[in-house]
Amino acid sequence: MNKEALTKLMQPKSIAVVGASAQPGKIGYTVIENLLKGGYKGKIYPINPTATTILNLPVYPSVNDVHESIDLAVVTVPVQFVTQVAEECGKKGIQALSVITSGFSEVGRRDLEDELLAITRRYGMCVLGPNIVGTLSNSDELNASFAPFLPFVGKATLITQSGALLIAMDAITYTRKVGFDKMISIGNMADVDFADLITWLDTDENTSCICLYIEGLKDGRKFIEACRKTQKPIIALKAGVSEHGAAAAASHTGSLAGAVKVYGAAFQQAGVVQASDLNNLFDRTLALSLQPPLRGEKLLVITNGGGVGVLATDSAERFGIPMHFAPEDVQVELKKHMPAYGSAKNPVDLTGMAGNDWYYESVKFAYAHPWTDGLVVLYCETAISNPLEIAQAVKKAIDETHIKNRPVVVSMVGGTRCDQAMQWLVENGIPAYGPPDQAMNAMAALREYNNIRNILSQPSTTCDPEGTKIAREVIARVRADGRIAMTEIEAKQIFTAYGLPVAPTNLATTEDKAVELAKVVGFPVVMKVVSPDIIHKSDAGGVKINIKSDAAVREAYQTILVNCKKYKADANIHGVAVQEMAPWGTEVIVGSVNDPTFGPTVMFGLGGIFVEVLKDVTFRVAPVNLKQVEKMLTEIRSAPILGGVRGELPRDRAALAELICRYASMVYDLSDEIAETDANPVLVYEEGKGLKVVDARIILKRK
Numbered sequence: 189m190n191k192e193a194l195t196k197l198m199q200p201k202s203i204a205v206v207g208a209s210a211q212p213g214k215i216g217y218t219v220i221e222n223l224l225k226g227g228y229k230g231k232i233y234p235i236n237p238t239a240t241t242i243l244n245l246p247v248y249p250s251v252n253d254v255h256e257s258i259d260l261a262v263v264t265v266p267v268q269f270v271t272q273v274a275e276e277c278g279k280k281g282i283q284a285l286s287v288i289t290s291g292f293s294e295v296g297r298r299d300l301e302d303e304l305l306a307i308t309r310r311y312g313m314c315v316l317g318p319n320i321v322g323t324l325s326n327s328d329e330l331n332a333s334f335a336p337f338l339p340f341v342g343k344a345t346l347i348t349q350s351g352a353l354l355i356a357m358d359a360i361t362y363t364r365k366v367g368f369d370k371m372i373s374i375g376n377m378a379d380v381d382f383a384d385l386i387t388w389l390d391t392d393e394n395t396s397c398i399c400l401y402i403e404g405l406k407d408g409r410k411f412i413e414a415c416r417k418t419q420k421p422i423i424a425l426k427a428g429v430s431e432h433g434a435a436a437a438a439s440h441t442g443s444l445a446g447a448v449k450v451y452g453a454a455f456q457q458a459g460v461v462q463a464s465d466l467n468n469l470f471d472r473t474l475a476l477s478l479q480p481p482l483r484g485e486k487l488l489v490i491t492n493g494g495g496v497g498v499l500a501t502d503s504a505e506r507f508g509i510p511m512h513f514a515p516e517d518v519q520v521e522l523k524k525h526m527p528a529y530g531s532a533k534n535p536v537d538l539t540g541m542a543g544n545d546w547y548y549e550s551v552k553f554a555y556a557h558p559w560t561d562g563l564v565v566l567y568c569e570t571a572i573s574n575p576l577e578i579a580q581a582v583k584k585a586i587d588e589t590h591i592k593n594r595p596v597v598v599s600m601v602g603g604t605r606c607d608q609a610m611q612w613l614v615e616n617g618i619p620a621y622g623p624p625d626q627a628m629n630a631m632a633a634l635r636e637y638n639n640i641r642n643i644l645s646q647p648s649t650t651c652d653p654e655g656t657k658i659a660r661e662v663i664a665r666v667r668a669d670g671r672i673a674m675t676e677i678e679a680k681q682i683f684t685a686y687g688l689p690v691a692p693t694n695l696a697t698t699e700d701k702a703v704e705l706a707k708v709v710g711f712p713v714v715m716k717v718v719s720p721d722i723i724h725k726s727d728a729g730g731v732k733i734n735i736k737s738d739a740a741v742r743e744a745y746q747t748i749l750v751n752c753k754k755y756k757a758d759a760n761i762h763g764v765a766v767q768e769m770a771p772w773g774t775e776v777i778v779g780s781v782n783d784p785t786f787g788p789t790v791m792f793g794l795g796g797i798f799v800e801v802l803k804d805v806t807f808r809v810a811p812v813n814l815k816q817v818e819k820m821l822t823e824i825r826s827a828p829i830l831g832g833v834r835g836e837l838p839r840d841r842a843a844l845a846e847l848i849c850r851y852a853s854m855v856y857d858l859s860d861e862i863a864e865t866d867a868n869p870v871l872v873y874e875e876g877k878g879l880k881v882v883d884a885r886i887i888l889k890r891k
């Protein structure tokens with residue numbers, strides 16, 4: 189995306205409103221009115237074929253009648269005139285269009301959007317929208333929208349796919365006192381998308397935090413890349429949690445993939461903090477726009493009430509923030525600022541006797557102490573203290589330490605005096621919330637931001653290119669055979685090429701060969717049908733386990749063939765695979781699907797009912813790094829089983845993490861060919877004893 193054009197879109201020095209109207213109530217009137225009310229200092233050119241003045245501004249019949257150059261055209265003409273207007277703007281040399289008009293792809297008229305793009309691309313213009321409310325910027329005194337006013341002043345910037353939500357959030361910024369510099373309605377994203385704006389905002393000095401409302405991304409990979417490169421915190425609320433990603437799939441993994449889980453993974457890999465709902469988006473945006481990340485694990489809570497202290501501690505646990513007792517020297521010092529019955533542990537309870545001085549002294553000491561990584565200050569309104577004075581004491585204490593790299597958040601529980609005190613704090617750069625759990629949630633966002641950025645710092649795992657070469661040869665053979673479903677043996681050849689430890693599996697096309705292979709492998713063995721037409725082998729009666737003798741091998745061979753012919757009479761059966769009977773281990777599943785938004789993804793979960801019933805699985809966008817996979821292993825609800833339960837030793841999580849990294853590298857390298865895969869089950873042994881892929885499945889893309 190052309191940065192100069194984007195700058196003209198976001199910070200225009202002159203604006204034409206094409207479709208400006210003299211009639212109050214029309215969008216073309218409101219945009220002119222908003223530009224004037226917002227205090228816009230650049231030139232405004234209302235464009236209308238018949239009007240002569242609008243809100244005392246001279247009107248031009250077309251952009252071509254304006255003799256000065258124009259940076260941005262805000263388009264408010266009905267849909268049937270938009271392409272003609274775009275053509276005129278292109279000829280005039282306007283580089284940026286903000287198309288408010290609806291009636292494009294959102295109502296099935298992608299053709300109109302394509303037509304618009306064909307014109308704007310020809311002239312090298314950028315297009316915001318169509319189907320948008322417009323753009324707002326406090327620092328540029330620019331309200332180029334039909335939202336009623338500029339937002340409450342602050343340092344966050346909102347990009348939203350819902351225009352109506354922009355208008356609603358604009359108003360809420362005043363009631364919640366969460367400050368925004370810019371609000372951008374992105375609409376249908378025909379041209380300018382989230383990634384383009386995020387990249388532009390990274391160098392915008394008035395934006396300290398980027399806040400996203402996302403319904404769906406068009407290019408997931410571009411989004412991830414743009415977010416990763418950004419130095420500013422990004423927070424996203426994802427709406428629309430449908431199962432569009434769960435393709436009608438032949439593999440197990442396919443049926444477990446869901447847009448929500450994959451988006452969640454992608455946000456983590458992009459370094460984007462998530463919000464759970466609209467309130468949470470405001471809470472977290474406030475903290476991320478005003479405070480540095482929480483870089484360590486030592487969080488100190490100072491309170492004047494035991495109850496709110498306990499509530500804050502409960503929330504900390506819920507958000508996975510460990511609470512430690514303050515060290516001895518901190519406790520000794522803090523004891524000086526509380527009565528004998530106070531507590532200097534953590535939470536530090538100054539008691540209801542606390543006034544400005546105790547807050548000031550204890551905050552100043554604790555915040556400056558090297559042990560402290562972050563501070564949560566809680567206050568319950570009492571008759572012996574003044575909330576505003578407490579807020580001012582806290583702020584003074586923080587300022588006097590001159591420390592800038594540790595976060596502090598405040599919770600003030602009480603009435604309107606607390607509301608006023610909190611507003612004062614926010615206006616002075618300290619995020620303040622009512623309930624203590626809201627404050628702790630905000631601190632959790634600052635911690636999450638730090639942690640996900642750290643995980644990103646490691647490069648993704650890549651595998652030996654020789655493996656890719658071998659895998660592509662196998663794929664070519666399967667394609668030459670006119671198939672997209674691989675047999676287990678073919679899938680295992682690809683897994684092996686990527687260094688995945690598979691249980692060796694060989695093909696027998698006669699009973700005698702099966703007996704010979706069983707003797708080489710050693711009894712007991714497992715026998716399975718090999719047929720590209722039978723994906724679910726057990727369902728077809730095509731699997732026999734624990735076979736212990738030559739005679740049993742012969743019998744199993746015959747039974748498998750009979751069962752499979754009965755299951756699918758026209759199945760092309762290559763033969764029967766003979767493999768070792770792998771010793772018992774904890775069953776896990778590793779798999780992949782091609783997500784429509786993010787491309788190849790890798791999935792992990794525990795096997796058996798955990799995956800069948802509970803769908804207890806987690807995803808990442810491939811490729812992945814080791815730190816991301818280590819996090820994955822802790823994310824599923826059944827994770828403690830890998831740690832060893834009921835006296836069992838812990839499972840070999842290092843080997844499992846290595847396997848998932850290689851697996852992700854495989855599906856990423858071969859993403860032009862592979863649609864979905866499963867390694868199911870993978871048997872994971874005790875720590876140090878590795879694991880084994882027992883069954884393998886690969887489905888190629890249709891070409």
Ligand code: ACO
Binds near residue numbers: 215
């Ligand atoms: N050049 C200049 N002006 C023109 C041209 C042209 N080529 N063609 C028409 N106009 C003028 C018209 O004469 C009119 O001015 P007038 O009042 O002096 O007659 C003006 O442009 C507007 O045209 P209208 O036909 O009056 O259209 P109207 O204002 O009713 O609607 C609009 C236009 C707002 C673009 C409408 O088509 C639309 O798309 N509305 C939805 C917009 C929207 O909601 N977007 C955000 C979605 S997000 C959310 O949900 C909030």
